[in-house]
Amino acid sequence: MSVKFQYNKTSQQMLDKQLKIRERALPTLQNKEAALRIEVKRAKKQATELEKELETQMADLDKMSRLWGEFDTDIISIEDVILESKKIAGVQTPVLTDVVFKKEPFALFSKPVWFLDGVTVVEKLAKIAIEREVFLRKMELLDVARKKTTQKVNLYEKVQIPGYKDAIRKIKRFLEDEENLSKSAQKIVKNRQAAQAALAEMEAES
Template sequence: MAVKFQYNKTSLQRQKKDLQLRERILPTIKSKESALRLEVRRVKKEVEDLEAQVEQSIENFDTMTALWSEFDPSLVRVEDVHLETRKVAGIPVPVLGEVDFEVRPFSLLNTPSWYMEGTQLIKDLATVGIQAEVGRLELDILQHARRKTTQKVNLFEKVQIPGLKEAILKIKRYLEDEESLSKASQKIMRAHLDEEKEKRRNAMEAESEMEAIV
C-alpha cells in the first residue's frame, strides 16, 4: 500500500505527524502481540490437558461398561452454564463460571449403591468437557486477535513506517531542489538586472561625454 503524498510543505508536515504517531504506537502493539502470543500458548496447553482428561475419563468409564449399562444417563442434565469475561491485552475472552446441573430424584433403595457416585462422576466429566469447549472458544478468539495484531505490526514495520520515511525524503529533496532552483533563478535575474543597470549607466556616461565635447 503506497503512501499518498504531495510535493509541498503541508504534505511534509502531515507525513511527519503520521510517522511520529506510528513510531509511538508500535511498541505498544508489539507488547500486545507478545502478551497474546504467550496467552495463546498457555490456553492451548490448558485445552490439550482438558481434552486429555476427558479422554482418560471416558476410557475409565469403558472399563466399567457392565456397571454403566445399569445407569440411567437421563438422571443428570446440564441446566445452565454461567460464563464470565476477562480481558487479555484488552481483548475480552470467556471464562467458565458455575455449571448448574439438574439431577432427577431416584430411589436409593431401588438403585445400585454406586448411583450417587455415578451422578457425581457424570457431573465432573460434563464440567471438564464444558471447560474444554469454553477453552477452545477462548483460544479461537485469542488466536484471531493475535493474527490481527501481528498483521498490524507487520503493516507498521514493513509498509507504513518505511513508506512514510521514503515519502518524507522525497518531499524534502523536491523542496530542496525547488529552493535551489529558485535561488539560482533569483541570482540570474539579479545578474541580468545588474547588467542592465550597468548598460544604462555606461550609456548615460557616454551621453554626458558627448555633450561635454559638443
C-alpha cells in the same frame, strides 16, 4: 504503499503527523501481539491438558463398561453453564464459573450402591468437557484478535511507515531542489543586473 501527497510544506506536515501517529502506536501494537500470542498458547495448553484428563477418565470408565451399562442417565442432566467475561489484552474472553446440574430423585434401595458415585463421576466428566470447550473458545477469540493485530503491525511496519517516510523524503528533496533553483535564478538575475549596471556605467563614462 502509494501515498497521495503534494509537493508542498502543508502536505509534508500532514504526512509527518500521520507518520508520528503510527510510529507511536507500533510498539503498543507489537506488545499486544506478543501478549495475545502467549495467551493463545496458554489457552491451547490448558485445553489440551483437559482433553488428556478427559481421555484418561474415559479410559478408566471403559474398564467398568459393564457397570455403566446399568447406569440410568436420566437421573442427571446439565441445567445451566455459568460463564463470566474476562478481558485479556483488550479481548473479552469466557471464564467458566460453574456448571449447574439437574438431578432427578431416585430410590437408593432400588439402585446399585455405586449409583451415587456414578452421579459424581458424570458431574466431573461434564465439567472437564465443558471447561475444555470454554478454553477452546477462548483460544479461538484470542487467536482472531492476534491475527488482526499482526496484520496491523505488518501494515504499519512494512507498508505505511516506509510509505510515509518515502513520500516525506521526496517532498523534502523537491523543496530543496526548488529552493536551490530559486537561489540560482536569483543569483543569475543579480549577476545580470550587476552586468547591466556596469555596462550602463561604462556607456555613461564614454
